[in-house]
Amino acid sequence: MAAVGRLRRLLIRPELGAVVGAIVVFSFFATQSEVFRSPSGIANWLDPAATLGIMAVAVALLMIGGEFDLSAGVLTGTSGLVLVTLAAKYGVNVWVAMLIGLAVALAIGFFNGLVVTRTRLPSFIVTLGTFLMLQGINLGVTKLLTGTVQVSGLGKASGYESARAVFGGSVGESSFRVAILWWLLITAVATFVLMRTRAGNWIFAVGGNDQAARAVGVPAARTKIALFMTTAGAAWLVGSMSALRYTSVQANIGIGQEFIYIIAAVIGGCLLTGGYGSAIGASIGAVIFGMADKGIVFLGWDADWFKFFLGAMLLLATLANRLVRRYAEEVKH
Known part of the structure; x- marks a missing residue:
């Protein structure tokens, strides 16, 4: 085995490009706006980064395992609707x-994983079907029960205040949301699992070469089902946080967000082909999203430019990831 220096180990880290990108984006907006770099400004752009980061980490794990979940965004809405409907309408x-909503989310994640592993259909197709079904259920059931596309009244339900303090409130008297702590905890746990456990080795193995992983005894099917359920669990957490914070849920919430989760994971170093990436990188990708989202507002720019920025970051990150991956393979040889 050839010795690899510390600098080379740093250069082949999948999150390197995201770190550089985050420094550049922060430096740009911080020099243009005093509000952006103030404590209240930081809390402002960490808020969307936190909920996005929770989902981006889970999606990154799934992408490292070689799969996609296009139903992740709409599932956040489903989870929130289950919570608000049961608590506000049925007491x-x-x-x-929340526990019932978690069971529903995990069941959907299990369904996605089971269909993908049993039929060998592309996860893109399977979860696209789930996305469309959930979208229809969310809208149809909400209209049936309320006559509108919104369910509200969670603030009057039993147990709301304690649940909001844990999942939807602020840290003490500060303007920083509790979601940030959940985000950091989930990132740390996901990083530990990926880098220090057998399950992490299985995730990289099934994403790198599914058939080879099966040949050496890796439980590929169970690993992928667990990853889909992890993504569903993250969607439940984010959906519950949103419902507890705003006390209401729109039937169309979360639609389109699945692509933002994937973009954050790719910016953070995940390859679309699987087998490569990191949880920390996905979180940094979420930070870049949060800084750009609020930074553009702080500077008074047209918000339409955010989509341009997001597309440019996706292309640059994909190119950087490919170069880093190629360099990493050369170092191994």
Whole structure:
């Protein structure tokens, strides 16, 4: 085995491009706006980064495992709708409603994983079908129960205040949201699992070469099902956070966000082909998203430019990831 220096180990890290990008984006907006670099400004752009980061980390794990989940965005809405409907309309305690919502989300994740592993259909197609079904269910059931496309009234439900303090409130008297702490915890746990556990080796193995992984005894099917359920669990957490924060849920919430999750993971170093990436990189990709999202507002620019920025970052990140991956393979040889 050839010795690899510390600098080379740093250069082949998948999140390197995201770190450089985050420094550049922060430096640009911080020099243009005092509000952006103030404590309140930082709290402002960390807020969307936190919920996006939770989902981006889960999606990154799934992408490293070689799969996609296009239903992740709409599932956040489904989870929120289950919570608010049960608690506000039927009087179920918020904590119990959250557990029921978690069970529903995990069942959907299990369904996605089972269909993908049993049929060998592309996860893109399977989860696209789930996306469309959930979109229809969210809209149809919400209209049937309320006559509108919104469910509200969660703030009056039993157990709301305690649940909001844990999942939707702020840290003490500060303007920083509790979601940031959840985001950091999930990133740390996901990084530990990827880098220090057998399950992490399995994730990289099934994403790199599914058939080879099966040949050496890796439980590929179970690993992929677990990854789909992890993404569903993250969607439940984000959906519950949103519902507890705003006390209401729109039937169309979360639609289109699945692409933002994938973009954040790609910016963070994940390859679309699987087998390569990191949880930390996905979180940094979410930070870049949050800084750009709020930074453009702080500077008074037209918000339409954000989409241009997001597309440019995706292309640059994909190119950087490919170069880093190629360099990493040369170092191995």
